[in-house]
Amino acid sequence: MTFAMKVTLSLSKELEDTSKLAGWFEEANSDLLTRGGGEDEGASVVLDGVSGQSMDMTITSGRRVRPHHALQRLRKFLAGNLGMEYKIGIRGADVLTYSATFPLEKAVKTGFSVPFLSSPIEARDAGEVTVEFKVTGDEGDLDIVTLEALNQNIPDRVIKRILDKVEEQHYEGKGEFWELVWKSEEKEVVYSGDPTDDMVKQGWVVQGPTKGKWFLRPQATAVMRAMERIALEEVLIPLGFQEVISSHIVGFDVWKKTGHLEGMPGEIYYVSEPATRDPAAWEEFRDWLKITKEVPDHLLKDLIQIPRAGISYAQCPNIYWSFSGRTLADTTLPVKIFERAANSNRYESGGRHGLERVDEFHRIEPVYIGTAEQLGKLKDDFVVRYKHVFNDILELEWRMAWVTPFYMAQAGQVGVEDNEEKVKGTMDFEAYMPYRGDRDSEWLEFQNLSVLGDKYIQAFNIKAQKETIWSGCSGIGLERWMTSFLSQKGLDPDDWPEGFKKYLPRLPPGIDFV
Numbered sequence: 001m002t003f004a005m006k007v008t009l010s011l012s013k014e015l016e017d018t019s020k021l022a023g024w025f026e027e028a029n030s031d032l033l034t035r036g037g038g039e040d041e042g043a044s045v046v047l048d049g050v051s052g053q054s055m056d057m058t059i060t061s062g063r064r065v066r067p068h069h070a071l072q073r074l075r076k077f078l079a080g081n082l083g084m085e086y087k088i089g090i091r092g093a094d095v096l097t098y099s100a101t102f103p104l105e106k107a108v109k110t111g112f113s114v115p116f117l118s119s120p121i122e123a124r125d126a127g128e129v130t131v132e133f134k135v136t137g138d139e140g141d142l143d144i145v146t147l148e149a150l151n152q153n154i155p156d157r158v159i160k161r162i163l164d165k166v167e168e169q170h171y172e173g174k175g176e177f178w179e180l181v182w183k184s185e186e187k188e189v190v191y192s193g194d195p196t197d198d199m200v201k202q203g204w205v206v207q208g209p210t211k212g213k214w215f216l217r218p219q220a221t222a223v224m225r226a227m228e229r230i231a232l233e234e235v236l237i238p239l240g241f242q243e244v245i246s247s248h249i250v251g252f253d254v255w256k257k258t259g260h261l262e263g264m265p266g267e268i269y270y271v272s273e274p275a276t277r278d279p280a281a282w283e284e285f286r287d288w289l290k291i292t293k294e295v296p297d298h299l300l301k302d303l304i305q306i307p308r309a310g311i312s313y314a315q316c317p318n319i320y321w322s323f324s325g326r327t328l329a330d331t332t333l334p335v336k337i338f339e340r341a342a343n344s345n346r347y348e349s350g351g352r353h354g355l356e357r358v359d360e361f362h363r364i365e366p367v368y369i370g371t372a373e374q375l376g377k378l379k380d381d382f383v384v385r386y387k388h389v390f391n392d393i394l395e396l397e398w399r400m401a402w403v404t405p406f407y408m409a410q411a412g413q414v415g416v417e418d419n420e421e422k423v424k425g426t427m428d429f430e431a432y433m434p435y436r437g438d439r440d441s442e443w444l445e446f447q448n449l450s451v452l453g454d455k456y457i458q459a460f461n462i463k464a465q466k467e468t469i470w471s472g473c474s475g476i477g478l479e480r481w482m483t484s485f486l487s488q489k490g491l492d493p494d495d496w497p498e499g500f501k502k503y504l505p506r507l508p509p510g511i512d513f514v
């Protein structure tokens, strides 16, 4: 990777005698600018010309001594010499152009733009690419590469972003990695309705009041709560999990660490705080509301703050946050906790379907932290418990598959394909949904089980006394457990398996309407 910067130094007065410059630049190139650079990774400078009070130069460099660092050294060096020799000072440095040249291992399939670049990346073959950074712009432009931006390593992150975007273009369309691990026997289809439709017809649930939300009446609530008790009593409590309660609001700082904010910004339900709680500030808003009976959006937008948080997408980010910077005692490992108070919210948009894919759902999320060995064992124990639930209590037709979570693949981490022992990675649990069609494709993920290595441990700087630790989580989606079960067994409690009836002997009567 090489960088090139054209820069103009402005001098405090005109430099008439330029005879010394060649020597100074040679001196800078032979030592000053290569220091700390090793072979090929230092910087060098070429004097492009001097006119009046300006001195133009081009600094090129490898990875180690970046042009802006070289510029600092050079400026000091030249200021010393110019001062001594001619009593001339250096007033400032203006970057005219700044570019980076680096190899692209894959072709750019479709052109794209990236902030801080002066022009978009065009579709092209693999090979060496040169990008120009935007060093000047209009007033108000936020993506100008100033000297300050250079110090914050903005160019490196721009390059990383370009490489990631190219990588994503090649990843798209490949689909998720999916490998069957285990499947139950086929079950005779005894019901093939869409359970959500039937629950609506029988008054178990009401859709709304906003997008992708549902109101569960007593019957559906009883089924969900029975599912919850099964998860607790048959899986989490026997495995020694302790319950915690988290906030269901997640700050951006937390999601920046887990990667959710960059991973799915379009699925987040954002949360705004009011700009003020001063009643006087809201007076006009209330006037409009009372008079027009409509929410005055034009006033509201100035009365709320830009969001700095969102509603929980999954519970684990706040759970990891609660451990940030702490050192876990070896005696407490593996940590085993679960959360079921914070609802998950996701903007599913076109994908919404019934209670299977909703915008607000109820998930129990166990999180575990321990050594690789401890988590490998725990994962096996989970599978034993889960199998008992889905085989003996819910009597489902279901299967387990080893999958690559997209965020791991995109982060360029070891694909689970390479991970033979299958400890690190994610297992999806899927149920056959008869109403949707045949067994080739109509399966619904109703939960998953992951061991994520040290990704979050690192992100939140969680430490152990002497062990190296990993973490993982499992997402038990109660709406998914319920719809998987009902779509195979139907809504008539007489048809439900005995194991489930132990948890729900009879349905509540519900509410009658006329």
Ligand code: ATP
Residues within 6 Å of the ligand: 314, 346, 348, 355, 356, 357, 358, 359, 361, 363, 445, 446, 447, 448, 475, 476, 477, 478, 479, 480
């Ligand atoms: P999908 O591929 O179905 O969108 P996901 O990969 O987004 O699922 P995860 O982020 O792995 O799901 O969440 C874990 C669990 O949360 C899922 O197995 C499922 O039980 C539940 N879940 C996720 N999204 C929804 C949703 N929109 N409605 C109901 N449950 C959901």
Ligand code: ZN
Residues within 6 Å of the ligand: 314, 315, 316, 317, 365, 473, 474, 475
């Ligand atoms: Zn999680």
Ligand code: MG
Residues within 6 Å of the ligand: none
């Ligand atoms: Mg999803």
